[in-house]
Amino acid sequence: AQKVTQAQTEISVVEKEDVTLDCVYETRDTTYYLFWYKQPPSGELVFLIRRNSFDEQNEISGRYSWNFQKSTSSFNFTITASQVVDSAVYFCALSEGSNDYKLSFGAGTTVTVRA
Amino acid sequence: GAGVSQSPRYKVAKRGQDVALRCDPISGHVSLFWYQQALGQGPEFLTYFQNEAQLDKSGLPSDRFFAERPEGSVSTLKIQRTQQEDSAVYLCASSSPPWGTNLAKNIQYFGAGTRLSVL
Numbered sequence: 001a002q003k004v005t006q007a008q009t010e011i012s013v014v015e016k017e018d019v020t021l022d023c024v025y026e027t028r029d030t031t032y033y034l035f036w037y038k039q040p041p042s043g044e045l046v047f048l049i050r051r052n053s054f055d056e057q058n059e060i061s062g063r064y065s066w067n068f069q070k071s072t073s074s075f076n077f078t079i080t081a082s083q084v085v086d087s088a089v090y091f092c093a094l095s096e097g098s099n100d101y102k103l104s105f106g107a108g109t110t111v112t113v114r115a
Numbered sequence: 116g117a118g119v120s121q122s123p124r125y126k127v128a129k130r131g132q133d134v135a136l137r138c139d140p141i142s143g144h145v146s147l148f149w150y151q152q153a154l155g156q157g158p159e160f161l162t163y164f165q166n167e168a169q170l171d172k173s174g175l176p177s178d179r180f181f182a183e184r185p186e187g188s189v190s191t192l193k194i195q196r197t198q199q200e201d202s203a204v205y206l207c208a209s210s211s212p213p214w215g216t217n218l219a220k221n222i223q224y225f226g227a228g229t230r231l232s233v234l
Contacts, residue, residue: 103160
């Protein structure tokens with residue numbers, strides 16, 4: 001069963017628009033971690049953020065912000081005032097329980113920002 | 116080097132050939148991971164090393180897949196008798212401390228991957 005669902009396959013926006021990427025996860029563990037990674041065309045996965053299941057506080061880092069809601073099992077990511085350099089595939093991932101080194105990734109959302 | 120380095124970046128193999136993919140983790144990183152990323156999908160876990168010990172190989176899809184890290188640094192993922200379904204990007208990641216000993220540092224840093232095409 002898919003543990004992480006990213007329902008949006010592709011999103012295209014014009015520069016300076018905001019874009020929100022949805023992530024819904026499924027786990028029975030009370031202790032788990034959620035991640036977002038960015039994969040630019042060069043291929044490497046770039047770490048963006050990690051949150052643990054006990055910290056629902058939203059976080060902002062520059063133009064990036066994350067909304068974690070345990071009630072809806074969601075961990076959404078918003079890019080404010082998007083730029084062309086934000087064009088990439090974005091992955092949400094979950095690690096859980098005693099094997100929390102094992103990341104379970106969603107299928108990714110491709111974001112294209114047009115000038 | 117500054118990041119995780121993988122070589123080759125691209126590999127084309129004929130069906131039935133053996134291939135070896137190399138990963139150089141960030142210097143000093145104890146934990147090392149391999150993932151397989153099929154086209155249009157997210158990465159899937161293959162195996163995990165702590166130093167030279169392979170602690171989890173539950174994600175290896177068949178006994179044709181073999182990974183090693185003999186000196187606790189460089190790792191090699193070997194695929195024997197390659198099949199077309201093995202075509203994917205193989206990603207390596209490393210992390211600083213033994214996993215679970217320092218939660219603040221339990222971040223996996225990824226390389227750019229090796230794209231394997233089996234014809």
